[in-house]
Amino acid sequence: MVLPFLRKRSKIIEIVAARDIVFALAQSGVCAAFSRETNQRICFLNVTADEVIRSLFYNKNNDSLITVSVYASDNFSSLKCRSTRIEYIRRGQPDAGFALFESESLKWPGFVEFDDVNGKVLTYSAQDSIYKVFDLKNYTMLYSISDRNVQEIKISPGIMLLIFTKVGGHVPLKILSIEDGTVLKSFSHLLHRNKKVDFIEQFNEKLLVKQENENLQILDVRNAELTEVSKNEFMTPSAFIFLYENQLFLTFRNRTVAVWNFRGELVTSFEDHLLWHPDCNTNNIYITSDQDLIISYCKADSDDPLSEGNGSINISNILTGKCLAKIRASNSFPVEEQCSCSVKCGCSSKTQSNASRIRSRVAEALEDITALFYDEERNEIYTGNRYGLVHVWSN
Numbered sequence: 001m002v003l004p005f006l007r008k009r010s011k012i013i014e015i016v017a018a019r020d021i022v023f024a025l026a027q028s029g030v031c032a033a034f035s036r037e038t039n040q041r042i043c044f045l046n047v048t049a050d051e052v053i054r055s056l057f058y059n060k061n062n063d064s065l066i067t068v069s070v071y072a073s074d075n076f077s078s079l080k081c082r083s084t085r086i087e088y089i090r091r092g093q094p095d096a097g098f099a100l101f102e103s104e105s106l107k108w109p110g111f112v113e114f115d116d117v118n119g120k121v122l123t124y125s126a127q128d129s130i131y132k133v134f135d136l137k138n139y140t141m142l143y144s145i146s147d148r149n150v151q152e153i154k155i156s157p158g159i160m161l162l163i164f165t166k167v168g169g170h171v172p173l174k175i176l177s178i179e180d181g182t183v184l185k186s187f188s189h190l191l192h193r194n195k196k197v198d199f200i201e202q203f204n205e206k207l208l209v210k211q212e213n214e215n216l217q218i219l220d221v222r223n224a225e226l227t228e229v230s231k232n233e234f235m236t237p238s239a240f241i242f243l244y245e246n247q248l249f250l251t252f253r254n255r256t257v258a259v260w261n262f263r264g265e266l267v268t269s270f271e272d273h274l275l276w277h278p279d280c281n282t283n284n285i286y287i288t289s290d291q292d293l294i295i296s297y298c299k300a301d302s303d304d305p306l307s308e309g310n311g312s313i314n315i316s317n318i319l320t321g322k323c324l325a326k327i328r329a330s331n332s333f334p335v336e337e338q339c340s341c342s343v344k345c346g347c348s349s350k351t352q353s354n355a356s357r358i359r360s361r362v363a364e365a366l367e368d369i370t371a372l373f374y375d376e377e378r379n380e381i382y383t384g385n386r387y388g389l390v391h392v393w394s395n
Helices: 086-090
Strands: 012-018 021-026 031-035 041-044 051-059 064-071 080-085 098-100 111-115 120-125 130-135 141-146 150-156 159-164 170-177 183-190 197-203 206-211 216-220 225-229 239-243 248-253 256-261 266-269 285-287 293-299 311-317 323-327 335-339 358-360 369-375 380-385 389-394
Touching (some): 012 051, 012 380, 012 389, 021 051, 021 086, 021 369, 021 380, 021 389, 041 086, 064 086, 080 086, 120 150, 150 197, 159 197, 170 197, 239 285, 285 369, 293 369, 311 369
Antiparallel strands (some): 012 021, 021 031, 051 064, 064 080, 080 098, 130 141, 159 170, 170 183, 216 225, 248 256, 293 311, 335 358, 335 389, 369 380, 380 389
């Protein structure tokens, strides 16, 4: 690797598991693949010496990993996507993949978004203001949307919401079929003229609209029925997670998590789930596929004598808010540890090489976790920290 920052240890920002392989992406742009069978690093996914990987997506439709990268040779200006089958990575052949969406110009503020629920990919070319929808199974382009007045697109199961440029006291909206782009409904929503729009979100037939210092509005687009939630009860969150299985949604604000229904009622407040990071990095949060559990890196108990400077991994029931289990510094079991550095690091006495299997204390492993993933098949939690180490918590 020729770029100096790729050779330096940096914090883990994303972890993805597929089959028996754990992928760890560092902030520097280095991505390493580890085998859970041998507990050894298999390979790096950076195919060229100037590649900086920005994000990962496991495509379960064809058992492949998609990497989204930028390159020094391009002044890091354009996103490039590559699909590599898991079997090739297992053999240590990350260069056996192929490029995706080569016809698209994904220069900033262009983007690519992977929609696992609908099995679609959305790209946006800022150069010509064109959105395109691709099939996630075979990457065939399905249709395009060309309208310079489209400000944002929100994706829900089966549909897309197009949010257009605000006109006077209202915002034009369209609901499209995600499958073929057919317009299902066109309408406008009245706004307070001089108030900033905090968010507009779509969940099935429900439209959520919040303006600065105003009540939350929940509009049923089928019958125009409007529900309002007091601005004192519902304050603008920093992030949402929609729970499609349970017809609920999670909000994150000031380290706290809450569960709401679409009648505007607070369903759950968590008894012991104060998040460690104030900015709600969703890479530190995992929702199980049944959408009944949330696993997060949280503030540790103040009565834990070993918790100073460390957090805990809390597992809570989403519907009841009860804390079911936690991993904290006072636990005494050992954990396995892997280093994601691109060179033999010798960064600390406990790390002997860049692919060594070593042991560390739980308190050390719980220090400043920056990424978390739960492998539901293996019943294991993987965490990465600011030292560039990946830890395996196995039952």
